[in-house]
Amino acid sequence: MVDSPEELAKTLDGVGYLADDGIATAAFLALRMQRPLFCEGEPGTGKTSLAVALSQALELPLIRLQCHEGIDAAQALYEWDFPRQLLHLRALEAGSETLDVDAAEQSLYTERFLLARPLLRALTAAPCVLLVDEIDRADDEFEAFLLQLLDENAVTIPEFGEVRAEQPPLVILTSNRTREVHDALKRRCLYHWLEHPGLAREVAILRKRLPGVGEGLATQVATAVHRLRELELLKPPGVAEALDWAQALRALNREELDAETAARTLGAVLKYTEDMDRVRAKLDALLA
Known part of the structure; x- marks a missing residue:
């Protein structure tokens, strides 16, 4: 669909995602090589947003699997519709003397009673973008379960048989690195580590996503967020928090970020009271 990383970056820019050279190249290679892309990085660096932007830019449906502790095949791949199966069996019994x-x-x-969950829907709906979000929250057994899908773009359902995608989905896996993901899964993917954007790029992101925010306010917010990331906070702010902060300031009709307004709106950018207390004590220096 695109012929170069530069063209992909331009296409992503059209839907509001400003990809640097590394991100554009990794996503382009995932498309061209038909390989999953494993995106790892701190929370708020744009991993999930990349998958959403790719689905919009390429005009493909997005199918999302949100991982969590204890997730299993019934939640991720399929399960059988037991109530309907039971009704069907009773109908057969009632309509035949010799069953x-x-x-x-x-x-x-049969497919009639098969309830497709995100992974199975991605194989049958391809082409699409499949987002396996926060794979680091799942356990080792679930990682192993994913290997056939990542290897072959297929899964095996014991009672039904193999389901194989006619066209491989574009698979984006994300991890906040709360634990190490196994090498067996990483080997099946292209890998990209996402950093927080530089100051100039973060200003551009704010201006792109929030057209009503002026350059001066966007620069102040981005600069303050970068300084916050240098502090020892429990949860340093990501791009999403920078966007929330700028939007909160615009909602208050502020054209600049001063210490008083920053103190009133810290809840848009910080999520722990300990972080807010630490930052309030340093607001003047932070905004200098």
Whole structure:
């Protein structure tokens, strides 16, 4: 769909995502090589937003699997619609005096009773963008479960058989590195580490995503956020928090960021009371 990383970056820019050379190249290679892209980095660096932007820019449906502790195949891949299977079996029993047990059992495990979850929907709906978000929150067994899909763009359902994508989905996996993901999964993917954007790029992101924010206010917010990231905070702010802060200031009709307004709006950019207390004591220096 695109012929170069530069063209992909321009296409992403059209939907409001400003990709640097590294991100554009990694995403382009994932497209061209039909390989999953494993994006790792601190929270708020734009990993999830990249998948959303790719789906918009390439005009592909986005299918998202949000990982969490204890996630299993029934939540991620498929499960059988047991109530409908039971009704179907009762209908067969009522309509036949001599029920063929083997045929009845076989009729229960068809596509009619298969409830597709995100992974299965991605294989059958391809081309699409499949976002496996925060894979580091899942456990080792779930990582192992993903390997066939990442290797072959296919999954095996014991009662049903193999389901294979006619066209591979563009798979984006994200991790906040709360734990190390196993090498077996990483080997099947292209890898890219996302950093927080530089000051100039963050100002550009704010201006792009929030057209009503002037350059002066965007520069003040981006500079303050960069200084916050240098402090020892429990949760340093990401790009999403910078956007929230700038939007909060505009909602208050502020054209510049002063210490009083910053103190009143810290809840838009910081999420722990300990961080807010630490920053309030340093606001004057932070905004100097």
